[in-house]
Amino acid sequence: MYGWIWRHLPGNAWVRALISLVLVLAVVFVLFQYVFPWAEPLLPFNDVTVDEGSGATR
Amino acid sequence: MAGTRRRSRNRVAAVLSFTGELLITAGLVLGLFVVYSLWWTNVLADREASARGNAVRETWRTAPAAAGPGALDTRDGIGFLHVPAMGGGEVLVKKGTSSDVLNDGVAGYYTEPVKSALPWDRSGNFTLAAHRDGHGAKFHNIHKVRTGDAVVFETRDTWYVYKVYAQLSQTSKYNTEVLAPVPRQSGRTVPGRYITLTTCTPVYTSKYRYIVWGELVRTEKVNADRTPPPELRG
Numbered sequence: 001m002y003g004w005i006w007r008h009l010p011g012n013a014w015v016r017a018l019i020s021l022v023l024v025l026a027v028v029f030v031l032f033q034y035v036f037p038w039a040e041p042l043l044p045f046n047d048v049t050v051d052e053g054s055g056a057t058r
Numbered sequence: 059m060a061g062t063r064r065r066s067r068n069r070v071a072a073v074l075s076f077t078g079e080l081l082i083t084a085g086l087v088l089g090l091f092v093v094y095s096l097w098w099t100n101v102l103a104d105r106e107a108s109a110r111g112n113a114v115r116e117t118w119r120t121a122p123a124a125a126g127p128g129a130l131d132t133r134d135g136i137g138f139l140h141v142p143a144m145g146g147g148e149v150l151v152k153k154g155t156s157s158d159v160l161n162d163g164v165a166g167y168y169t170e171p172v173k174s175a176l177p178w179d180r181s182g183n184f185t186l187a188a189h190r191d192g193h194g195a196k197f198h199n200i201h202k203v204r205t206g207d208a209v210v211f212e213t214r215d216t217w218y219v220y221k222v223y224a225q226l227s228q229t230s231k232y233n234t235e236v237l238a239p240v241p242r243q244s245g246r247t248v249p250g251r252y253i254t255l256t257t258c259t260p261v262y263t264s265k266y267r268y269i270v271w272g273e274l275v276r277t278e279k280v281n282a283d284r285t286p287p288p289e290l291r292g
Contacts, residue, residue, distance in 0.1 A: 001079045028090065036094040041157060045095065047264040048197070048257045049155045049187045050234050051171055 095192045103163030103194035110135060110162065111150045118214040137213040139165055139186065140290050144199040155187045163194025172237035177211050177218040183252040185237045190257045197257035200268050208289035209253055209272045215280050217287045220253045220272035228259060228266045236269045244271040
């Protein structure tokens with residue numbers, strides 16, 4: 001998968017490394033900005049309130 | 059014949075290496091999620107909380123005096139909680155305990171399942187929740203709070219000084235009894251002016267709840283310099 005991406009990037013090794021870095025940063029940005037905030041409430045790691053188990057309150 | 063075998067072996071190798079790369083990627087994503095949960099949400103929440111806190115202080119400074127309880131604006135926050143034993147400075151307190159509220163690095167007072175009293179009420183239980191980890195982690199050090207420690211709530215005009223008298227280091231997350239106006243689990247049986255801090259425990263999980271109870275010992279008028287009460291000067 002990563003080998004395939006590397007082979008399909010244009011330019012010499014330096015250009016490819018630079019593009020790879022940009023791609024990695026873009027993926028991290030998308031994860032932090034959109035994916036993790038969406039996933040977090042679905043995971044049971046950060047509920048702090050006591051409630052009656054309705055599941056709606058956190 | 060030999061060519062076919064080599065080709066099929068290549069295909070197996072390709073599938074294996076693709077699967078391996080997927081697994082490595084999944085590991086990296088999970089690692090990043092930990093970084094997000096324990097660090098990045100704190101950065102965002104602290105930034106948000108300090109902006110909101112400054113806005114509240116600005117309102118206090120500029121708002122005309124004699125604004126009665128009716129003029130109380132609960133949307134921006136009702137005051138600041140100071141728990142010297144936990145360190146980390148002041149915590150803005152806002153209405154509600156939904157994640158929208160708590161994720162901004164504040165403590166929220168309960169509106170349900172048991173409605174919180176407010177500090178200026180003649181009796182009742184002022185019940186608060188905040189995150190143990192991530193999103194500001196305002197109650198991260200709740201386990202350091204001991205009996206006798208001071209919990210001070212600051213409003214525009216008054217310092218409410220509470221003293222911790224009981225802790226419950228682990229209870230069910232469905233135990234709404236701890237929020238009762240008279241929290242009998244803490245050992246008290248008569249109405250009074252109580253404060254209850256709740257958060258999750260053990261750290262990094264949400265399996266149980268950690269509870270700290272305090273009761274009001276005195277109030278102090280805020281002076282022109284907002285000199286904190288002796289409990290906060292230590």
